[in-house]
Amino acid sequence: MDMALSKDDLDVRERARALTRTYLFPVEEELDEFERLAPEQEATIREGVRDHGLNAINHSREHGGQGMTIVQQCIVNEEVGQSTGALWGRVWQPPMCLKDGTPEQIEKYLIPACAGELSTAFCTSEPGSGSDAAGIATNAVADGNQYVINGEKCFASNAEFADLSLLTTIVDGDSSKPTLFLIDKGTEGFNVARLPRFSQRSGHGHPELSIRDMKVPATQILGEVGQGFELTKDWFVEARLAIAARSIGMAIRATELANDWANEREQFGQKIIGFQAIEFMIAEMATEIMAGKSMLYRVASEIDAGLDRKQAHAKASAIKLFCSETGWRVVDKAVQIFGGRGTMCENPVERLYRDVRLERIWEGTSEVQKVIMGGQIAKRGLDMYVGWS
Numbered sequence: 001m002d003m004a005l006s007k008d009d010l011d012v013r014e015r016a017r018a019l020t021r022t023y024l025f026p027v028e029e030e031l032d033e034f035e036r037l038a039p040e041q042e043a044t045i046r047e048g049v050r051d052h053g054l055n056a057i058n059h060s061r062e063h064g065g066q067g068m069t070i071v072q073q074c075i076v077n078e079e080v081g082q083s084t085g086a087l088w089g090r091v092w093q094p095p096m097c098l099k100d101g102t103p104e105q106i107e108k109y110l111i112p113a114c115a116g117e118l119s120t121a122f123c124t125s126e127p128g129s130g131s132d133a134a135g136i137a138t139n140a141v142a143d144g145n146q147y148v149i150n151g152e153k154c155f156a157s158n159a160e161f162a163d164l165s166l167l168t169t170i171v172d173g174d175s176s177k178p179t180l181f182l183i184d185k186g187t188e189g190f191n192v193a194r195l196p197r198f199s200q201r202s203g204h205g206h207p208e209l210s211i212r213d214m215k216v217p218a219t220q221i222l223g224e225v226g227q228g229f230e231l232t233k234d235w236f237v238e239a240r241l242a243i244a245a246r247s248i249g250m251a252i253r254a255t256e257l258a259n260d261w262a263n264e265r266e267q268f269g270q271k272i273i274g275f276q277a278i279e280f281m282i283a284e285m286a287t288e289i290m291a292g293k294s295m296l297y298r299v300a301s302e303i304d305a306g307l308d309r310k311q312a313h314a315k316a317s318a319i320k321l322f323c324s325e326t327g328w329r330v331v332d333k334a335v336q337i338f339g340g341r342g343t344m345c346e347n348p349v350e351r352l353y354r355d356v357r358l359e360r361i362w363e364g365t366s367e368v369q370k371v372i373m374g375g376q377i378a379k380r381g382l383d384m385y386v387g388w389s
């Protein structure tokens with residue numbers, strides 16, 4: 001078994017590390033304080049992403065992406081995920097399902113999105129439907145060669161700015177027909193109802209949307225009527241591995257900072273690293289990172305080697321569960337090691353503490369990952385998780 005990173009993988013890591021440290025870390029505090037960056041700063045970061053060859057790492061070269069392996073995508077997410085305020089989102093990864101569009105949709109949306117010229121939002125969650133995504137009620141009713149859509153959405157990250165919103169609906173009130181619509185910015189009837197504040201200060205919101213008699217041509221459907229969830233299945237694997245990689249990245253940064261601090265801070269006439277209570281916390285943090293990182297890269301390389309799609313989906317749940325919970329536990333310990341200074345917003349560890357909390361919730365909560373795993377164990381047996389082949 002060879003789990004060593006290739007020369008190309010190491011090059012990807014260097015580029016992602018350089019981008020994170022040169023472009024993202026320096027603007028973190030400003031973003032946290034003012035909840036926005038100046039347009040020139042955003043433009044500089046976008047240029048940096050292109051210069052480092054990190055735009056659309058999840059798409060093919062044919063469409064203007066980087067054509068990276070899953071392992072390489074994890075490497076990038078581990079590095080950029082160390083930045084706070086969701087600055088990792090500036091390293092754009094357009095929704096994978098855009099590749100399933102018609103040639104016209106690919107030309108109009110995917111290619112500019114990969115180039116960083118078109119921003120996107122993905123609007124599935126609703127006031128009455130979160131974990132139970134199949135319970136969405138936003139309804140598209142056929143009317144000649146167009147659809148009239150009504151409904152409410154919430155937590156629609158970036159939808160107040162996005163050039164393109166992917167909107168999940170049902171069709172004709174039939175919940176067996178989940179369907180994705182491509183909604184251009186400014187489409188009449190697509191309204192931001194409220195922009196609540198969140199613990200993470202990322203420079204964009206997660207608005208509540210009110211969709212009223214919005215008329216959309218049938219040509220704006222992605223894939224086919226009823227294909228909405230099928231088209232997003234692969235994306236769930238990608239998104240869950242990305243969350244796991246980011247969580248590990250956050251845990252690594254927090255541990256490095258806490259270890260440095262413990263070797264510098266003196267109390268009772270000695271460095272606090274000399275107290276076994278602190279030394280043990282660092283040892284536990286390192287162990288958890290090692291475990292999470294091992295499962296993440298093992299399965300990522302299995303996927304690159306052609307792992308069956310259903311198994312990838314099942315394993316991604318375990319990885320998202322473990323790595324996001326690990327990230328949380330590790331960052332919490334880092335705050336503890338910093339003492340009161342761990343709660344100062346100028347300390348990256350404090351901001352990581354707010355950010356890492358989200359990773360246990362979005363793209364399926366920890367409880368939902370366990371529900372998925374429970375179903376898989378009942379259906380396919382435990383071996384998928386505890387075996388090795």
Ligand SMILES: Cc1cc2nc3c(=O)[nH]c(=O)nc-3n(C[C@H](O)[C@H](O)[C@H](O)COP(=O)(O)OP(=O)(O)OC[C@H]3O[C@@H](n4cnc5c(N)ncnc54)[C@H](O)[C@@H]3O)c2cc1C
Pocket residue numbers: 121122123124125129130131132154155156157158198206358361362363364365366367368371
């Ligand atoms: C900052 C932020 C950004 C987001 N961005 C987006 C976005 O861009 N697009 C989008 O569509 N959504 C987005 N979301 C929504 C996110 O995916 C949901 O918050 C998440 O799926 C959970 O849904 P919920 O918040 O409604 O919680 P609920 O589904 O109401 O769950 C509440 C609690 O019940 C538990 N629970 C629910 N069902 C079960 C079960 N079967 N068994 C055991 N426990 C269960 C949950 O684990 C949780 O602890 C975002 C959320 C946040 C906070």
